[in-house]
Amino acid sequence: MIAASPFTEAIASLARRGVLPTSLDSAALRELGAQFHRQNFTSAQTLLTDLLDKYKTDIERIINPVEITRADRITADNPEGKVNVGLDPAYARTQVKDLLKQLDYAPEEGKAGTLQDLSSDARINLVLKTNVELSQGAGHFIQSNDPSVVEAFPAQELVRFEPRVVPRDWEMRWSLCASVVGDVAAARCLEESGRMVALKSSDIWQALGDGEDGSMDTLGNPYPPFAFNSGMWTQDVAYDDAVELGLLKDGEDAKPAPLDLASLFTFGKS
Amino acid sequence: MSYGIEIHDELTPFNEALKAGLQPGSINPPVGAAVVLAFQNHFLELSPNKQGWASTNFWSRCAKATHFNLLAEGVLISVSQVGARQRLEGGDIRPVNHTYLTIPATEAAYGHTAREFKLKFAIVNDNGFQRPALVAQRSVASQVTKTKTGKYKHTADEVGQVVFYWLVRQVHQEPDPNTIPPEDEIRATIGDTVQGIVDRATRRAGRA
Numbered sequence: 001m002i003a004a005s006p007f008t009e010a011i012a013s014l015a016r017r018g019v020l021p022t023s024l025d026s027a028a029l030r031e032l033g034a035q036f037h038r039q040n041f042t043s044a045q046t047l048l049t050d051l052l053d054k055y056k057t058d059i060e061r062i063i064n065p066v067e068i069t070r071a072d073r074i075t076a077d078n079p080e081g082k083v084n085v086g087l088d089p090a091y092a093r094t095q096v097k098d099l100l101k102q103l104d105y106a107p108e109e110g111k112a113g114t115l116q117d118l119s120s121d122a123r124i125n126l127v128l129k130t131n132v133e134l135s136q137g138a139g140h141f142i143q144s145n146d147p148s149v150v151e152a153f154p155a156q157e158l159v160r161f162e163p164r165v166v167p168r169d170w171e172m173r174w175s176l177c178a179s180v181v182g183d184v185a186a187a188r189c190l191e192e193s194g195r196m197v198a199l200k201s202s203d204i205w206q207a208l209g210d211g212e213d214g215s216m217d218t219l220g221n222p223y224p225p226f227a228f229n230s231g232m233w234t235q236d237v238a239y240d241d242a243v244e245l246g247l248l249k250d251g252e253d254a255k256p257a258p259l260d261l262a263s264l265f266t267f268g269k270s
Numbered sequence: 271m272s273y274g275i276e277i278h279d280e281l282t283p284f285n286e287a288l289k290a291g292l293q294p295g296s297i298n299p300p301v302g303a304a305v306v307l308a309f310q311n312h313f314l315e316l317s318p319n320k321q322g323w324a325s326t327n328f329w330s331r332c333a334k335a336t337h338f339n340l341l342a343e344g345v346l347i348s349v350s351q352v353g354a355r356q357r358l359e360g361g362d363i364r365p366v367n368h369t370y371l372t373i374p375a376t377e378a379a380y381g382h383t384a385r386e387f388k389l390k391f392a393i394v395n396d397n398g399f400q401r402p403a404l405v406a407q408r409s410v411a412s413q414v415t416k417t418k419t420g421k422y423k424h425t426a427d428e429v430g431q432v433v434f435y436w437l438v439r440q441v442h443q444e445p446d447p448n449t450i451p452p453e454d455e456i457r458a459t460i461g462d463t464v465q466g467i468v469d470r471a472t473r474r475a476g477r478a
Contacts, residue, residue, distance in 0.1 A: 005348035007337045063335065065352045075361050077445065086352040089326075094383045121386075136334045143337060144303060152300035152467055153307075161314065161330040233334060235310060236303050239466060251473060 006064050010139030014060055014131070017041040019052040027216075034209065034220030038138075043127050046118060054099050059131045061087035089132075093124045126229065133225045137233075141223035144236055145256040150200055153236035154254030155247050158196035158208070162231030168215075170196065170232055176213035177204050185247050192246075197237050199247050201255035205234075222259055283464035290471050297467055302338025302345040304463040305456055309336045309347060312451040319380070326381040328353065360445030370437035372404065379434040389434055396436075405431040 019041045022029065026044040029037075041056050065086030074081035087095075100119045107117035115123050143149065144156065158170060174196045178187035186198035198204045208226045211218035217227040224233045243250050287297055310333040318325035328351075335351040349355075356363070365371050374380040379387070389404040396403075408430045451459075 005339045005346045005350075007335065007348065007350045008339070010337070010350075062352075063350055065350055072364055073361055075359075078359055078361065084352060084355045086350075088352050090381055090383045090386075094385050097386070133334060139337060140334075143299075143306075146299045146303075148296040148299045149303045151470065152463060153303055161333055162327045163325075231330075233330075236307050238304075238463075239470065 007136065007139050009142040010063050010135040011060065013038070013138035013142075014041075014056065014063065014135040017056070019049060019056060021047045021049050021052060023047060030216075030218075030220070037220065041131070045116070048103060048105070048118070050103060051096070051099060051118065054096060055127055055131065058087055058092040058095060059128065059135065062089065062092060062128070062132050063135050089125065089128050092128055093121065096124050096128075130219070130225065130228060134219065134221070137221065137223040137225060140234070141221075141257070142261055144234075145200060145261065147256065149236070150254050150256045151239070153238055154201075155197050155199050155237040155242040155245070156205075156234045157237050158232055159235055160231055161233040164231045167231070168217075168227065173208060173213045173215060174204070177207035180212040181207045185245075189245050189247065195245070197242070197245055197247065199242065199254070200257050203258065205257065206259070222257055283461050283468055286468045287464055287471075290468055290475075292467065292471055297464060298340050298345045299338070300467060301460050301463050302340065302347065304459050305345065305347050306336050306338055308451050308456060308459045309333070309349065312455075316448075321377070321380070323374075323377040323380045354449065356443060357446050358449040360443045362440050362442050364440045370402065370439065371441055372435035373438055373441070375403065375433040375436050384435050387434060390431075391437075392431060394431075394433055396433075402437040403433045404435040404437065405433050408432050 017038065017040055022042050023045055024032075024042075029042060029044055041052060043052065043055070046052060065084040067082050067084055070081045070083050072081070073083045097119055105119060107114075107119060111117050113120050113122070115126065117123055144153065158174065160167070160170075171190060174190055175187055178184070178190070178198070181203035183198055183202045183204045186196075186202055186204050189195060189197050205222035207213075209218055209221045209223070211227075215227065219225060219227060224230065226232060237245075239254070242248055242254075248254065284297070313329040313333040313336070316329045318327075318329070332349050332351045332354050335354075336347065336349050339346040339348060363371060372379075372384045374382075384404050387404075387406060389406055392403055392405045393400050394403045394405065395401075
């Protein structure tokens with residue numbers, strides 16, 4: 001059966017963030033903490049409300065393609081001509097550039113093409129990618145902490161979803177964060193199996209998001225993306241595998257993440 | 271793109287689960303999570319693009335966009351990513367509000383829209399065929415050669431054009447069932463997950 005179905009949790013986590021223009025730079029915004037960013041949609045030194053509104057709308061269209069019917073798409077396999085339409089990052093980038101032209105935006109002298117240039121590919125890609133993934137990461141975090149999911153999948157693994165030319169040293173971050181929060185099992189898991197697996201209830205996930213190892217590129221959440229432009233993501237690990245990796249004893253009850261899910265999003269509120 | 275799973279009582283572990291007193295409400299979320307995991311792992315194994323160009327991470331984006339929705343009769347696995355359904359079901363693609371579709375002809379164009387470049391319409395000879403294209407005017411390219419005296423000399427090359435996009439009226443894409451994991455793999459994933467739930471419930475009941 002093929003049908004469209006929205007990623008409700010991801011959409012809701014985006015919807016609850018209100019657009020907030022700010023003159024603060026990225027370092028100052030980071031100081032405000034994850035709770036602030038879960039409630040506010042900002043971008044460093046962006047005072048253009050129209051631009052932030054546009055980003056938010058486009059991000060929703062990226063994470064939530066909608067199903068329409070088109071006569072020209074009717075086939076034997078698709079007799080109703082259903083097709084999913086939404087936005088991909090390239091078209092979103094073009095539309096953001098169009099808006100900035102309408103607003104007569106010009107980058108500061110010497111900043112053209114850099115991350116400080118609101119119209120640069122690098123800046124637009126970063127805003128789109130980070131916010132799309134923050135919504136999806138929150139969505140997965142909520143789904144994976146459903147009590148019955150936690151029972152079947154009590155742990156999760158930090159894995160690479162996207163290659164990077166110069167990857168960050170996530171093993172080092174993992175070891176340091178495991179040490180900071182005292183998760184001996186998570187540290188041992190990496191040493192013995194080469195895998196970055198920890199229980200969902202471990203504080204290591206928040207530590208990775210907070211950059212407890214000293215990293216300054218993190219986003220403050222116990223779910224991916226843990227850092228700007230990171231290619232890492234998390235995946236559920238089944239109960240038996242978690243036992244085999246020494247993260248819990250056979251028969252031991254699993255616990256969800258130590259975070260109030262209501263602080264992430266609330267159904268029905270924007 | 272969504273993949274619906276209706277869990278019926280012919281699925282042996284599910285039958286056992288019901289006999290063990292488990293409710294579908296406690297089975298469906300982990301089944302959803304297990305199938306999401308199977309989809310993600312499948313996407314991450316798919317190759318980026320035929321040309322070997324720098325990846326736009328399409329399959330990674332599909333993996334991140336995969337989630338489950340609970341239904342009264344089972345679980346719905348969805349991939350909320352534009353393009354995923356087209357790859358699975360195939361079909362004709364025609365331009366909407368434009369005359370042509372743009373097909374990237376060079377790596378620089380891949381992952382971008384034509385409007386992001388300064389391009390001109392041209393009819394280009396492509397192996398004996400005249401084809402409409404969007405081209406970039408190449409500035410005077412220079413060739414660097416080493417002279418007998420060891421100095422480097424820049425020689426102007428002829429001004430030319432680089433095809434960024436071929437323009438076509440429509441594209442037909444064949445369905446690719448390999449877009450999602452094989453059905454037997456999905457069934458095995460569901461069976462293993464439900465069996466695990468039953469085993470843990472049985473062990474727990476034995477301890478009580």
